Amino acid sequence: MSEEPVGGDLSRLRQLNASAVLRELRGDQPLTLTELSKRTGLSRASTEDVARDLLGRGWLAEVAPASGSVGRPARRYRFNAGAGRLLGVDIGGHKALALVTDLDGKVLNQTRITVDPEAGRRERLAAMDRCVAKALAGAGVEAGQIWSTGVATTGLVDGSGKVMLSDSLPEWSGVDLAAHVRRLVPGPVRVENDCKLAALAETWHGVARYAKDVVFLLAGLRTGAGLIIDGKLHRGFANWSGEIGALPAAGWLRAPEHLTSWLEGTAASPSAPVEFESVFIAARAGDQSAVQAIRDYVQDLAVGASALVLTLDPQLVVIGGGFSRSADVMVEPLRRELDRWCLRTPEIRVSAFADEGVALGAVRLALDEVEATIRTGLRP
Amino acid sequence: MSEEPVGGDLSRLRQLNASAVLRELRGDQPLTLTELSKRTGLSRASTEDVARDLLGRGWLAEVAPASGSVGRPARRYRFNAGAGRLLGVDIGGHKALALVTDLDGKVLNQTRITVDPEAGRRERLAAMDRCVAKALAGAGVEAGQIWSTGVATTGLVDGSGKVMLSDSLPEWSGVDLAAHVRRLVPGPVRVENDCKLAALAETWHGVARYAKDVVFLLAGLRTGAGLIIDGKLHRGFANWSGEIGALPAAGWLRAPEHLTSWLEGTAASPSAPVEFESVFIAARAGDQSAVQAIRDYVQDLAVGASALVLTLDPQLVVIGGGFSRSADVMVEPLRRELDRWCLRTPEIRVSAFADEGVALGAVRLALDEVEATIRTGLRP
DNA sequence: TCACGTTATCCAGGACTCCTGGATAACTAT
DNA sequence: ATAGTTATCCAGGAGTCCTGGATAACGTGA
Numbered sequence: 001m002s003e004e005p006v007g008g009d010l011s012r013l014r015q016l017n018a019s020a021v022l023r024e025l026r027g028d029q030p031l032t033l034t035e036l037s038k039r040t041g042l043s044r045a046s047t048e049d050v051a052r053d054l055l056g057r058g059w060l061a062e063v064a065p066a067s068g069s070v071g072r073p074a075r076r077y078r079f080n081a082g083a084g085r086l087l088g089v090d091i092g093g094h095k096a097l098a099l100v101t102d103l104d105g106k107v108l109n110q111t112r113i114t115v116d117p118e119a120g121r122r123e124r125l126a127a128m129d130r131c132v133a134k135a136l137a138g139a140g141v142e143a144g145q146i147w148s149t150g151v152a153t154t155g156l157v158d159g160s161g162k163v164m165l166s167d168s169l170p171e172w173s174g175v176d177l178a179a180h181v182r183r184l185v186p187g188p189v190r191v192e193n194d195c196k197l198a199a200l201a202e203t204w205h206g207v208a209r210y211a212k213d214v215v216f217l218l219a220g221l222r223t224g225a226g227l228i229i230d231g232k233l234h235r236g237f238a239n240w241s242g243e244i245g246a247l248p249a250a251g252w253l254r255a256p257e258h259l260t261s262w263l264e265g266t267a268a269s270p271s272a273p274v275e276f277e278s279v280f281i282a283a284r285a286g287d288q289s290a291v292q293a294i295r296d297y298v299q300d301l302a303v304g305a306s307a308l309v310l311t312l313d314p315q316l317v318v319i320g321g322g323f324s325r326s327a328d329v330m331v332e333p334l335r336r337e338l339d340r341w342c343l344r345t346p347e348i349r350v351s352a353f354a355d356e357g358v359a360l361g362a363v364r365l366a367l368d369e370v371e372a373t374i375r376t377g378l379r380p
Numbered sequence: 381m382s383e384e385p386v387g388g389d390l391s392r393l394r395q396l397n398a399s400a401v402l403r404e405l406r407g408d409q410p411l412t413l414t415e416l417s418k419r420t421g422l423s424r425a426s427t428e429d430v431a432r433d434l435l436g437r438g439w440l441a442e443v444a445p446a447s448g449s450v451g452r453p454a455r456r457y458r459f460n461a462g463a464g465r466l467l468g469v470d471i472g473g474h475k476a477l478a479l480v481t482d483l484d485g486k487v488l489n490q491t492r493i494t495v496d497p498e499a500g501r502r503e504r505l506a507a508m509d510r511c512v513a514k515a516l517a518g519a520g521v522e523a524g525q526i527w528s529t530g531v532a533t534t535g536l537v538d539g540s541g542k543v544m545l546s547d548s549l550p551e552w553s554g555v556d557l558a559a560h561v562r563r564l565v566p567g568p569v570r571v572e573n574d575c576k577l578a579a580l581a582e583t584w585h586g587v588a589r590y591a592k593d594v595v596f597l598l599a600g601l602r603t604g605a606g607l608i609i610d611g612k613l614h615r616g617f618a619n620w621s622g623e624i625g626a627l628p629a630a631g632w633l634r635a636p637e638h639l640t641s642w643l644e645g646t647a648a649s650p651s652a653p654v655e656f657e658s659v660f661i662a663a664r665a666g667d668q669s670a671v672q673a674i675r676d677y678v679q680d681l682a683v684g685a686s687a688l689v690l691t692l693d694p695q696l697v698v699i700g701g702g703f704s705r706s707a708d709v710m711v712e713p714l715r716r717e718l719d720r721w722c723l724r725t726p727e728i729r730v731s732a733f734a735d736e737g738v739a740l741g742a743v744r745l746a747l748d749e750v751e752a753t754i755r756t757g758l759r760p
Numbered sequence: 761t762c763a764c765g766t767t768a769t770c771c772a773g774g775a776c777t778c779c780t781g782g783a784t785a786a787c788t789a790t
Numbered sequence: 791a792t793a794g795t796t797a798t799c800c801a802g803g804a805g806t807c808c809t810g811g812a813t814a815a816c817g818t819g820a
Binding site: 762783 | 791792794800805808809817
Binding site for chain 1: 386387388390392393395396397398399400420421422592593607609610612614615616617618619620621622623624626627628629630683686687688690691692693694695721722723724726
C-alpha cells in the first residue's frame with residue numbers, strides 16, 4: 001500500500017542493487033566484495049560491477065586491505081560519507097543551533113547562538129543566518145557543498161516548509177522557513193517540528209536505534225511527543241500527530257508547573273532552562289519537597305504518555321528534552337506510573353543527546369532527501 | 381526503513397513489473413495493453429510480454445474487446461479474481477461467521493452460525509468448524525482450493541496465531557487458533573484481533589478506501605479500536621495497539637453502561653445485541669432520555685477517541701461495530717465532542733458493513749499473504 | 761627459495777529482460 | 791474500395807546478471 005516497489009527499466013534493477021550495496025555498507029566496518037556479494041545475494045561478478053560503478057561515482061571509497069588472512073587479500077570498500085555535506089538547523093526559543101555533518105551524520109561543526117526569547121521574526125531569522133554561516137565557516141565548507149538541509153522549529157509545520165502555528169515564539173506563525181533557508185544553501189530544504197525530529201534522531205544515532213515503534217517524549221519547559229511508527233516518522237494527515245497535550249485530561253500543559261512552582265519556592269528564577277537542574281539536584285540529594293515536585297510532574301506527564309503508549313504499543317519510550325539530562329531520577333517514577341495505566345509498559349530510555357538531538361534529527365531529515373534521490377538516480 | 385525494495389536477479393525485475401501490471405488491473409475496469417503500458421511506464425512490447433506471461437499463469441483473464449472506437453480493437457485484460465479462493469472467519473461471542481471469496485473479496489458464500497456466549501472452547505471451535513464447512517459447501521469450493529485464510533477473534537493474538545488473552549470468551553485464552561484452522565484448510569492461516577481486522581476491511585472495501593491514516597472505532601457492547609497507519613494495519617510491539625480503553629480516564633469501559641442502563645429502565649433485556657436498536661430508535665423518535673443516554677455514551681467514547689486522534693492525527697475516523705447500524709444519531713454528537721478536544725477533527729464516517737466487516741477484514745489478511753507471495757514468485 | 765593451497769580478481773560466453781522501430785492486421789469513416 | 795487509425799507481431803540491439811574458467815596475490819610449509 002504505502003511505498004510500492006515499482007519496476008521499470010533494466011537500469012532500475014541496477015539502482016535497486018546499488019542501493020542494496022550501499023545499505024550494506026552503511027554498517028560501520030568496511031566489506032570485501034565477497035562479503036557484499038553474500039549479503040546482497042548478488043553474484044560476485046555483479047557485485048563487482050556495481051561496486052566499480054559506485055566507486056566511480058564517489059559513493060564508495062576503498063580501504064586498505066586487511067592483512068593476516070590466508071589467500072589473496074581482498075579489496076575492501078566503505079561508504080564514502082565524505083562525498084557530501086548535510087546541514088541541520090534547530091531554531092528554538094533561546095538558541096539557534098546548526099550542525100554541519102557528513103553523510104553518516106558525523107558532526108564536522110556544531111555552532112550555537114543564543115537568541116533572545118522575545119526576539120521577533122526578523123531578528124530570529126538573522127540569528128539563524130549567522131549561526132549557519134558560522135557553522136559552515138567552522139567546518140570549512142562552502143554553502144554550495146551542502147547537498148541537503150533540514151530545519152527544526154517549534155510549532156506546526158506544513159508540507160511546504162511554512163510554520164503554520166507557533167504559540168511559543170513571537171511573530172513566528174506564518175514564516176516560510178524553507179524559502180528563507182533556500183536562500184542560504186542550494187539543494188532541498190525540508191522543515192519539520194522539533195519533537196518529531198528529536199524522535200528521528202533517536203532512531204538514527206540515539207538510544208532507539210533498533211526499535212521500529214518508538215514514542216519520544218520531549219520533557220522540558222514545553223512538553224511534546226514525536227512518534228516513530230514502523231521505522232518511519234509519523235506525521236499524520238495535517239502534521240498534528242503526537243499532540244496529546246491538547247487533551248486536558250493528559251495534563252501536559254500544567255505538568256511543568258509542578259517544577260516551576262518548586263523553583264519559585266526557592267530563590268532561583270526559572271527563566272533560564274539551566275536553573276531547572278536545581279530541582280533534580282535537590283531531589284538527588286534527598287530533598288523531599290523536590291522529590292514530591294518531580295513525582296507530581298511525572299504523574300501528569302505519565303497520563304498523556306500512557307495514552308500514547310496504549311494507542312501505539314511501542315517497543316520503547318525515550319525521554320528527551322531539557323529535563324533529560326537529569327532524567328535518571330524521572331525514569332523510575334515514570335515507569336511506576338506507566339505500570340499503573342498501561343497493559344504492557346515498554347522499555348524506557350533516556351536520550352543520550354544534550355540539546356543537539358533536535359538538530360541531528362534535522363540532519364537525518366536532510367539525509368532522507370538524499371537517500372530518496374539515491375533510489376531514483378545516483379547523482380555524483 | 382520498513383520494506384526496502386530489494387534488488388536481485390533479472391527475474392526479480394520481471395516480478396516487479398508483473399506486480400505493477402497486476403496492481404493496475406486491480407482497478408475495476410479492464411485495460412488494454414496500451415493503457416497498461418502508459419500506467420506502468422513500461423514499453424508496449426514489454427507490457428505485452430508480461431501480460432502474456434500472467435495470462436498463461438492464470439493471473440489475468442481476457443475480456444471481449446470494446447467496440448465503437450476507431451482503429452483496430454485492442455484486447456482487454458482484467459485481473460482474474462476467480463483464480464483463487466480466500467476464506468475469512470470471524471469467531472465471536474454470539475456467532476461464528478465465515479466468508480468464502482474470490483481474490484477481489486467478492487463474497488461467494490456467507491455463513492453465520494449462532495453460538496452460545498457461554499460455550500466453552502471445544503464447543504466454540506466445533507461451531508467454527510461447522511460454519512467453515514457449511515460456507516465451503518455453500519460456495520461449492522473444496523477446502524483444498526482455499527489459497528489463504530484469515531481468522532478474526534476477540535482478545536489479543538500473538539504472532540503465531542495463538543490467543544494470548546481474552547476476557548470476554550470463556551476458555552479462550554491460550555487457544556491456538558491458527559493450528560486449529562490449519563487442520564481445516566491448506567495454505568497459510570493468519571489470526572488477528574477483530575477490531576484490527578474491521579479497520580482493515582474499511583480501508584479495503586469500506587468507507588476508508590482512500591485514506592492512509594484511519595482510526596476505526598468499534599462501538600458496541602465492547603468498545604475497541606483498530607488503527608491504520610500509512611495504509612498498513614498497525615499492530616504494535618506486542619500487538620496491543622489501540623487499547624486506549626485501558627486508560628480509566630478514557631471511560632471506554634463504562635461507556636456502554638449508559639445505554640444498558642437506559643434499556644434496563646425499559647422492559648427489554650440487553651442480552652441480545654439486537655435489542656440495542658431500541659435506544660437509537662427511541663432517540664430518533666425524539667425520546668429525550670434516550671437522546672441523553674446516547675449523548676452520555678458518546679461523551680465517554682469521545683475521550684478515548686480524542687486520545688487516539690490527537691496521537692495519530694488521522695484523516696478519517698470510522699465508526700463500526702454493533703451500534704454502527706444506528707450510528708447516524710451518533711455522528712453529530714461525536715463530532716461535537718471531538719471538536720472540544722481535538723486540534724483538528726477528522727472526517728467521521730460510519731461503516732457500511734453490517735456485522736460481516738470483521739470477517740471481510742480476515743479475508744483481507746488472507747489476501748495480504750497471497751500478495752506477499754506474488755512479490756516473491758508468481759505461483760499458479 | 762619455491763611449490764602449493766587459498767582467496768580474490770578478471771574475463772569471456774550465455775541467458776534474460778527491456779527498448780526501439782518497422783511490418784502487418786483489424787477495424788472505422790468517408 | 792481506400793485512407794486513416796490503432797493494435798499486434800516481429801526482429802535487432804542494448805543493458806544487466808549469472809556461470810565458469812583463467813589469472814593474480816598472498817601465506818605456508820618443505
